[in-house]
Structures are given as C-alpha cells and as structure tokens.
Amino acid sequence: MRAHRDVFIEELFSQAKKDASIVLISVDMGAPALDKWRQELPDQFVAAGISEQNAVNFASGLAASGKKPYVYMMACWVARCFEQIRYSCAMPNNQITILGNGVGLGYAPAGPAHEPTEDLCYMRAIEGIEIFSPSSEMQVKEIAKNTFTSTALRYVRLERSLAARLSTRKHSPDSSGIEVIEVLKGDGRFKISILASGYILDRAIDLAQQINQETGYSIQVIDVWKIKPLDLRVFENFIKSESSLISIEEQARDGAFGSAILEAVSDLNLSLPTLRLSLNTAFAFENGSREELLDRYGLSISSMIDRSLEFIEKVR
Amino acid sequence: MTLEEKAKSTRRELIKFKTGTGFGHLASSLSVVDILISLYYDEKTWFKHESDQLIWGKAHGGPAVYPILADLGYFPKSELEKYCKVGGILRLHPDKSIPGCNFVGGSLGNALGFAAGLAFSNKLSRFVVILGDAELYEGAIWESLILINHYQLNNLFIIVDRNGLGILGETEKLLKLEPLADKFRGFGFNVLVEDGHDFIKLRACLSKLPNEPTVLIANTIKSKGVEFMEGKPEYHTIIPRDPSEIKKMLEGLQ
Numbered sequence: 001m002r003a004h005r006d007v008f009i010e011e012l013f014s015q016a017k018k019d020a021s022i023v024l025i026s027v028d029m030g031a032p033a034l035d036k037w038r039q040e041l042p043d044q045f046v047a048a049g050i051s052e053q054n055a056v057n058f059a060s061g062l063a064a065s066g067k068k069p070y071v072y073m074m075a076c077w078v079a080r081c082f083e084q085i086r087y088s089c090a091m092p093n094n095q096i097t098i099l100g101n102g103v104g105l106g107y108a109p110a111g112p113a114h115e116p117t118e119d120l121c122y123m124r125a126i127e128g129i130e131i132f133s134p135s136s137e138m139q140v141k142e143i144a145k146n147t148f149t150s151t152a153l154r155y156v157r158l159e160r161s162l163a164a165r166l167s168t169r170k171h172s173p174d175s176s177g178i179e180v181i182e183v184l185k186g187d188g189r190f191k192i193s194i195l196a197s198g199y200i201l202d203r204a205i206d207l208a209q210q211i212n213q214e215t216g217y218s219i220q221v222i223d224v225w226k227i228k229p230l231d232l233r234v235f236e237n238f239i240k241s242e243s244s245l246i247s248i249e250e251q252a253r254d255g256a257f258g259s260a261i262l263e264a265v266s267d268l269n270l271s272l273p274t275l276r277l278s279l280n281t282a283f284a285f286e287n288g289s290r291e292e293l294l295d296r297y298g299l300s301i302s303s304m305i306d307r308s309l310e311f312i313e314k315v316r
Numbered sequence: 317m318t319l320e321e322k323a324k325s326t327r328r329e330l331i332k333f334k335t336g337t338g339f340g341h342l343a344s345s346l347s348v349v350d351i352l353i354s355l356y357y358d359e360k361t362w363f364k365h366e367s368d369q370l371i372w373g374k375a376h377g378g379p380a381v382y383p384i385l386a387d388l389g390y391f392p393k394s395e396l397e398k399y400c401k402v403g404g405i406l407r408l409h410p411d412k413s414i415p416g417c418n419f420v421g422g423s424l425g426n427a428l429g430f431a432a433g434l435a436f437s438n439k440l441s442r443f444v445v446i447l448g449d450a451e452l453y454e455g456a457i458w459e460s461l462i463l464i465n466h467y468q469l470n471n472l473f474i475i476v477d478r479n480g481l482g483i484l485g486e487t488e489k490l491l492k493l494e495p496l497a498d499k500f501r502g503f504g505f506n507v508l509v510e511d512g513h514d515f516i517k518l519r520a521c522l523s524k525l526p527n528e529p530t531v532l533i534a535n536t537i538k539s540k541g542v543e544f545m546e547g548k549p550e551y552h553t554i555i556p557r558d559p560s561e562i563k564k565m566l567e568g569l570q
Binding site for chain 2: 046048049051053054055056057058059060061062063064065066067069083084087088091092094
C-alpha cells in the first residue's frame with residue numbers, strides 16, 4: 001500500500017517533467033515522492049512555509065498567469081485559507097488544485113485541531129469547486145490524471161491511513177465518481193444502498209454484510225468518491241429502485257456527506273428514507289487510534305448496526 | 317494638463333460619481349489619487365498602464381482609478397455616472413470584470429500574495445500593489461512579504477497608502493503600526509518613505525526601476541482635497557450628499 005499523497009505526487013511528478021506549467025506549492029509538507037521532485041524540478045517547486053493563506057493567494061496568481069498550481073497542505077488547514085479559496089480562487093475563477101492530506105480522523109491521535117471533521121461541509125459551499133474523496137490508489141491516479149487534462153478549482157481529500165482492501169483494489173474508477181463496489185443479494189422485498197467514500201467505506205462494507213445477514217435484504221455499497229459535483233444521472237440510476245439509503249461519513253453530522261446525499265435525493269424528486277451515520281462530535285478530545293476513535297464517536301460497527309436495524313424497522 | 321490639474325479633475329469626477337450614489341469610500345479613494353496620477357500620467361515614472369498591472373489591496377479606495385481609466389479610454393466616461401447603479405460596469409470595489417482592473421476587490425490582505433504569483437510567473441512584467449496602511453494588520457500580508465523577499469520578486473512594487481487612519485481612528489492610537497519602515501526593512505525590503513501628494517517626490521521614487529523588492533510608504537491624508545473632510549476618520553463610510561456640501565467640495569478643486 002502506498003500513501004495517497006505519494007501516489008498523487010508521483011503521478012504529478014511524471015506529468016510535471018513534461019509540463020513546465022505545473023508548480024507544486026508545499027505548505028511545509030514533505031513526502032518521499034517529493035524529495036526527487038525538489039531535486040529534479042526545483043523551478044516547479046515552491047516552499048511557501050507554514051502560510052496557507054499566502055500559499056493559496058500565491059497559487060491564485062500563478063493560475064491567473066496560466067500555470068497549473070497544486071497546493072499541498074494538511075487537510076485540517078484548508079479551513080484556515082477558506083477565505084483565500086473563496087475570494088482569490090473561486091470568485092475570479094483562478095483554478096488551483098488543493099491537496100489536503102489526512103482527512104477525517106486520519107491524524108489521530110494528534111487531536112481535533114489536526115482532524116478535519118467539517119471540511120466537506122465548508123468546502124461544499126465553494127461555488128464551482130470539485131471535491132474528491134478517494135479510497136483506492138487507482139482512484140487517486142485517476143483524479144491526478146483528470147487534473148492534467150482539464151482545469152477546475154479542485155479539493156482532493158487524501159487519506160493518511162489506508163484501509164487495505166480498498167486501497168489496493170484493482171478497478172477502473174468510473175469517471176462519474178460514483179461506483180457500486182459491493183452487491184449483496186437478498187430477497188428483494190426491501191433494498192438498501194449504503195453510501196460512503198474514503199477510509200470509512202471499509203466499515204460501510206462490514207455494515208452491509210452484517211445487515212444483509214441479519215435481515216436478508218438486498219444491499220449495495222456505493223462509493224461516492226466525487227462528492228461535488230455529484231453526478232445526478234448516475235446517482236439516480238443506482239438508487240431509483242432502492243427502498244432506503246444509509247450514508248456513512250467520518251465527518252460531523254451536518255452539512256457534509258450525508259447532507260449532499262439528501263440534497264441529491266431531493267433534487268431528483270425522489271422520496272427515499274435516508275439514515276445519516278456520522279461522527280457524533282466534530283472534536284474528539286481523546287487518545288486513540290483512528291479505529292478506536294471511530295468506535296468511540298458514533299461509528300462502531302455494532303452501533304451502526306443497531307441504528308440501521310432500528311431505522312429499517314421504522315421505514316420498511 | 318499638468319499633473320496637479322489632472323489630480324484636481326480626477327478628484328472632481330470621483331466626488332461627482334461618489335456623491336451621485338453615496339456608495340463606497342470616498343475618503344479612502346481621495347487619499348490615493350495623487351499616487352495614481354503619478355503612475356498613470358507622469359511619463360517619467362516607469363509604470364506603463366498598457367503593459368504593467370495595478371493590483372488593489374485596499375480596493376475600497378480603488379474607484380479613484382475609474383476617472384483615470386475612463387480618461388485613458390478603457391471604458392466610456394458615461395460609465396462614471398452609472399457607478400454602483402444597475403446596468404453600470406463600475407462597482408464599489410474594482411475587479412477584473414472592469415477594463416483596466418485586475419483580480420477581485422473587497423477582501424483585504426489577499427492581493428499581495430496574488431500579485432506575488434503573477435510576478436513569479438511573469439518576470440518580464442511589472443506589478444504594482446496598493447495596500448492600505450490599516451490593511452497591514454492582515455497577517456497574510458506578512459506571509460506574502462516573506463515569500464516575495466525570498467524569491468526576490470523585483471518586478472513587484474508595493475505602495476502603502478499611509479493615511480494613518482483605520483475606521484475607528486488613528487492607527488497609532490488604536491494599534492501601533494510604527495516603526496513601519498523598519499518592519500518592512502526587517503522583512504528584507506528596500507523602503508522608501510515619501511509624501512504621497514508631492515508629484516516631484518513621487519517621481520523620484522517611481523522613476524528608477526528597483527532592483528530589489530521595494531515598498532514605498534506614501535504618507536497621505538485621508539480625504540485629501542476636501543478640506544472639511546481631511547484626516548477625519550468619521551468620513552470613512554460617510555459621503556456628503558447635501559448639495560451645498562457637494563458644491564463646496566467641487567469649488568475647492570477648481
């Protein structure tokens with residue numbers, strides 16, 4: 001398994017050797033894949049220091065000059081330069097790619113300052129931005145390649161720790177950014193889609209299997225790795241004959257992934273009972289690994305099963 | 317027309333369209349007029365509006381450039397009357413939708429980093445950033461100064477409109493900025509401090525292309541040119557609209 005940041009930066013490095021307009025701005029962030037870059041392409045690397053606001057403003061100026069800037073920072077600090085993303089990039093249409101490393105509880109046990117649990121909420125508000133939340137190396141590569149061929153303001157949410165069965169998954173990522181990754185057959189009386197992206201998708205698969213065993217209902221797991229804009233046509237095809245939806249996210253409850261799903265359901269004029277499973281707080285002030293914190297803050301498999309079965313009982 | 321006459325006519329135009337709608341920041345626009353006149357009309361200064369870019373930090377003062385851009389043919393003069401009106405192209409803060417303007421306006425502290433990106437990418441072009449002195453409280457400015465100095469972006473020239481006032485009053489009484497020149501020097505900049513209303517002195521600062529990152533601290537007077545408003549912080553967002561007051565303002569600029 002290779003870290004997402006290394007997969008992305010290696011792809012980008014290969015392209016940068018061919019395309020001098022690519023500039024990587026590091027907010028004092030390193031990566032093994034970056035060491036070679038700094039030596040071989042020093043003119044396409046800018047060490048901006050720990051200055052997220054300046055780094056994004058600077059990148060906006062590069063973009064306005066026809067460069068293709070990538071700003072590499074810890075995902076938690078994207079909040080710190082939200083104004084610069086909104087004002088200097090989105091408003092005047094200066095297109096940059098933000099690589100945010102360590103989403104969700106990925107930096108545990110560093111504490112809530114380092115663990116962005118609301119970033120999907122505030123970044124979704126940026127007009128015109130594309131938001132990606134990959135779980136596999138193949139998706140990371142696909143996203144990187146996508147940035148080479150078309151320009152847009154983008155936020156790529158890179159996972160710091162990886163779920164093995166997802167990360168090394170061999171597949172051709174669907175360009176719509178929505179894929180059914182698991183289908184568990186049932187008696188067809190009641191059909192449930194479980195939606196998630198990134199690291200937490202691993203638990204979504206476990207949850208699907210257990211609900212399938214408990215209830216015998218048909219369940220599919222949908223990986224929504226391009227969260228904005230959400231491809232409504234593809235989304236509709238996957239969920240239109242479902243009985244209910246369950247969204248899971250490593251985010252605080254409001255305004256993030258589950259909200260995006262609810263908005264899509266509403267925009268499609270569908271009437272689908274939806275259960276939103278999320279962290280029960282944005283700030284996990286407790287020591288523990290990512291897995292342990294997920295267990296303790298609302299996303300243990302057992303608590304998700306209990307809540308899902310209760311939900312199914314009510315809506316079936 | 318002499319530079320002094322240009323400045324007077326620019327201020328008159330500015331007062332006319334600002335008082336016409338009452339929107340924006342007349343006082344902050346008036347303090348920066350002479351700097352703009354020096355850049356745009358003094359042939360001995362190196363700024364060439366056709367090829368160089370002016371980027372507004374203190375974009376609330378940016379409408380001061382509208383009469384100049386109209387005079388230079390960037391848009392019809394009739395647009396001045398439509399300032400901040402439906403159908404007009406001139407907005408309260410200049411942005412790149414307006415011919416002759418760049419970037420966006422209205423959020424302080426961000427223009428310098430943006431301009432640094434431009435200067436880094438376009439070494440053969442020149443960029444002038446106009447910052448307000450009260451804008452210097454924004455931390456992003458100082459982040460950008462570090463980067464500009466490191467990369468020795470000599471094609472980026474910073475002008476601070478040092479009118480000494482924030483909304484609440486004098487910067488030195490509210491929250492000290494001084495010793496300001498030393499602060500910039502400490503960040504590695506060549507610093508010029510000059511009277512921002514004296515065309516001879518401005519010419520001396522702007523006629524020789526700098527070969528190191530440079531800041532011009534232009535000492536100015538907020539509301540310059542309208543005697544009863546000059547240096548008074550309460551006029552930051554107040555634009556006199558009483559016809560007798562407007563008459564008095566314009567008469568003082570004949």
